[in-house]
Structure formats: C-alpha cells, structure tokens
Amino acid sequence: MLLLSTAVSASAVSGRLACSRGRPQRAAAAPAAAGVRRGALQARRALSDSEGREPAREDPVAARARQQVQSGLVFQPMGEVQPLVAAMDQQLMDPKAEPGLAATYSLARSNYSPDLESAINEQINIELNMSYVYTSMYNFFARDDVGLPGFAAYFRHNSGEERDHAHLLMNYQTQRGGRVRLLALAPPETEFWHAEKGDALHATELALSLEKLNFQKLRDLHSVAQNLGDADATHFIEDYLLHEQSKDVKEAAVLVSQVRRAGRGHGVFHVDSLLTREYGEKGAGGLDGNGAGPLAG
Helix, strand or coil: CHHHHHHHHHHHHHHHHHHHHHHHHHHHHHHHHHHHHHHHHHHHHHHHHHHHCCCCCCCHHHHHHHHHHHHCCCCCHHHHCHHHHHHHHHCCECCCCCCCCCCECCCCCCCCCHHHHHHHHHHHHHHHHHHHHHHHHHHHHCCCCCCCHHHHHHHHHHHHHHHHHHHHHHHHHHHCCCCCCCCCCCCCCCCCCCCCCCHHHHHHHHHHHHHHHHHHHHHHHHHHHHHCCCHHHHHHHHHHHHHHHHHHHHHHHHHHHHHHHHCCCHHHHHHHHHHHHHHCCHHHCCECCCCCCECCC
16 A cells, blocks of 8 residues: 555656656747748738838939930930030131121020021022112112002001011021121112013012012022921921912912902002002002101002
C-alpha cells in the first residue's frame, strides 16, 4: 500500500514537472504567431490603401527631361533666346544707312526678308502712282468744260482708296521692322479726250485696266511672300489687299458696261447722275464764297 502511494505521488510530480516545462514553450510561440498575424493585416491594409490612392506624381524636372528624350520638342526659353539676344547686340546700326547717319536697326524685325521688304516698297509706289492718275482724272472731269461731277467724284474716291492702300502697306512695313523707301512718281496724263469713245468711256476703260494691272501686281507680291514662307505677310496680302482689289475690279467693270450701254450722248449724263448720288458732289472740288474749303454739295 505504501509503495503504491509513493508511485502515484512520483507520477503526479513528474506530470506537473512536464506541464511546467511545456508552458514556457507555448508562451514563447504565442508572440511569434501574433506578429505574423499583425504583418498580414498591415499588408492587407497597405494593399487597400494603394488601390484607393492616386499614383505618386512624377517630379516636373524629371518629366520634362523624359519628354525631351521622347519628342525633342521641349521649349527651353532661357536657352533658346540667347542667340536672339546676341543678335541684337550685333544689329545696333543699320548697314544700309547712308554714311554719317546713325540709323538704328529695327529691334522688331524678325525673319523679314529684304526681298519682301523691297517688293512691298515697290507696291507702295504702285498704289501711290494709281492714286496720282486718279487725281488727274477727277480734276479733268471736274473742269467746267467737261462738266461731269459724278465721274469726278468717282475718280476722287478711287484716288483716296489707292492712297489708303499705300498707307496700309507703309504701316505693315514699319510693323515688320522694314524701312519705307518712297520712289519717284510718274507724271500722269491730264487730258482724257477721245474722238471715238468719248472721254467718259475712255477714262473708265483706263481705270478698269489699271485695277486689273494692280490686281496682278498684288498677286506677284503674294507670290514673293509665299515663296519666302512668310505666313504673316501672306495672310496680310490676302485679307487686306487681294480680296479688296478683286471687288474694285468688278466695280470698275460694271461702270464700263454702264457707260457703253449709255453711249456718247445723253446717256452719259444719266450715268453721271447715278455716280453723283453714290459718291457725292465733293469730287467736283471748288471753294465756297469765303474760301473756307470745298463745297458741301
């Protein structure tokens, strides 16, 4: 009996010792398992956050560098402008200036061909010459021995229109940094009598021919600008000169047809009355009694 009790006690003691040895092992394994679970949870949260968040923005400097490598079209103002700044320092004086004259070079000039500059000066001369011819024509019809104030008003209107075109070209020349160089004007005819056609038809046919000639000169100027690749000059000539000139040709052609239908007799006075109503009597010129200016009409 005593031996059995001793055996049981020894077994119980050995069992408790075994249990006490197992507790530290389980206690040591618990924190490791918790760490694994915590790491998995953090990974899931990080994945969830990355799916809902915008992608990180690329550094602007790095983006420009990458774009330049891909396209080569990146604008670098401070670097690209340096040749233009250096050119200004070399263009302080106009090499075409007369000796002894300190003519400055235009700072506004940019990709403006000297050939186009010369062509525009020639067109200015053409417009002024046409204005000169029309001035002579309106003074002819304003004379008392001709007595057609309507035709005088029409040609005076044309003279002012051609002069306006010349001024338009001058303004464009200076806008582009060119130099307006006025050329000599040819003296026009002062008499427009014609034995077969009559003065009215002869003058209107001459005006139509001048308008057609000017239209061709403007197309030539447009070709110069186009061949030089000057888009701005091409646009200017098309929008401000060519389209307007085509309308002037049509207007002059209609007047020639009307005068031809009217004939040399009384019909010319009818056309003259129409022109007077359209363009006014100021084309006849003259002074009022006090010498204060042209007649109001």
